[in-house]
Amino acid sequence: MTNIGRVDVSRVEHKGALDRYIWTLLFRAYDGDLNTLQVQPDTSFLGKGASIHVQRPRGVKPLSYLIGNADEIQTIALRHTGSTVTNGTFKLQVGASKTECIRWGADASGSVGAMKESLEALPTVDRVSVTRSTDTENKYTYVYTIHFWGVIASSMNIPEITVPSDSFADGTNCYSFVGGEDHEVLVHTSRDATASANFDHRYVSLARNTKYNIRVSAKNSEGYGYASIADTVVTPEISTTPSRPQSFSIGDHYSANSVEVSYTYPAVLGGSEISKFKLEWDTKATFTSQD
Numbered sequence: 454m455t456n457i458g459r460v461d462v463s464r465v466e467h468k469g470a471l472d473r474y475i476w477t478l479l480f481r482a483y484d485g486d487l488n489t490l491q492v493q494p495d496t497s498f499l500g501k502g503a504s505i506h507v508q509r510p511r512g513v514k515p516l517s518y519l520i521g522n523a524d525e526i527q528t529i530a531l532r533h534t535g536s537t538v539t540n541g542t543f544k545l546q547v548g549a550s551k552t553e554c555i556r557w558g559a560d561a562s563g564s565v566g567a568m569k570e571s572l573e574a575l576p577t578v579d580r581v582s583v584t585r586s587t588d589t590e591n592k593y594t595y596v597y598t599i600h601f602w603g604v605i606a607s608s609m610n611i612p613e614i615t616v617p618s619d620s621f622a623d624g625t626n627c628y629s630f631v632g633g634e635d636h637e638v639l640v641h642t643s644r645d646a647t648a649s650a651n652f653d654h655r656y657v658s659l660a661r662n663t664k665y666n667i668r669v670s671a672k673n674s675e676g677y678g679y680a681s682i683a684d685t686v687v688t689p690e691i692s693t694t695p696s697r698p699q700s701f702s703i704g705d706h707y708s709a710n711s712v713e714v715s716y717t718y719p720a721v722l723g724g725s726e727i728s729k730f731k732l733e734w735d736t737k738a739t740f741t742s743q744d
Contacts, residue, residue, distance in 0.1 A: 462479075540632070582600040604656070605657075668680040694723050695727060698716040
């Protein structure tokens with residue numbers, strides 16, 4: 454894996470149990486979020502009661518669950534030179550699925566053949582929110598910003614949109630462009646989002662500025678019981694403040710005049726990237742003294 458530099462691995466037998474082993478993985482150089490690490494059994498992983506358990510360094514509070522993760526954001530920019538484009542279509546591809554031909558300058562959503570409707574028709578896409586803008590200074594005729602949300606049951610991340618080789622007119626596929634020259638369809642991933650394996654192996658993301666009703670029920674050998682009384686929440690349009698930093702600890706290394714502090718990123722980033730951390734210290738628990 455290109456994002457893993459060095460990892461130390463050890464294996465010991467589980468005490469008091471046959472054919473049970475514990476592997477310990479120490480990532481010394483890793484570019485990414487360890488919360489996305491998943492263990493996927495091979496088809497040959499068989500046996501009565503065979504199972505795999507993952508214990509992570511960042512604990513999860515019992516009887517708590519995080520629904521969703523940050524939404525993936527990709528942009529599609531249409532660029533050309535010369536006169537205005539009056540006709541012409543192209544295709545997009547997500548994973549192994551291709552869209553129908555999309556008109557140059559198509560609406561963001563709300564009409565047949567719009568960008569949102571074209572992408573949501575693919576089996577590799579659940580739901581998207583799309584906005585359209587222009588960037589004339591950089592000669593981008595149209596720029597579509599796409600937020601992926603919903604549930605992708607078969608994957609923990611969203612493939613980057615590509616432009617297939619048969620995207621432009623070849624006599625049997627899309628319409629040739631009328632007007633302009635050097636037509637380009639450029640794709641960029643603004644935020645690459647991956648499922649948090651602490652809670653779900655699937656890509657799950659809630660829609661922004663949307664009201665959700667949430668409830669929980671318990672299951673035993675007889676099935677599910679009655680659900681709790683539902684509660685509601687409205688997701689923000691842009692972002693909120695992040696949750697508390699995780700794995701906070703002090704005193705690993707200290708002296709008479711210094712102390713080491715350790716922490717990791719919050720479980721919930723709030724919808725945007727963390728820009729900084731604030732570290733405070735005080736001789737009073739209220740953090741109000743002048744010392």
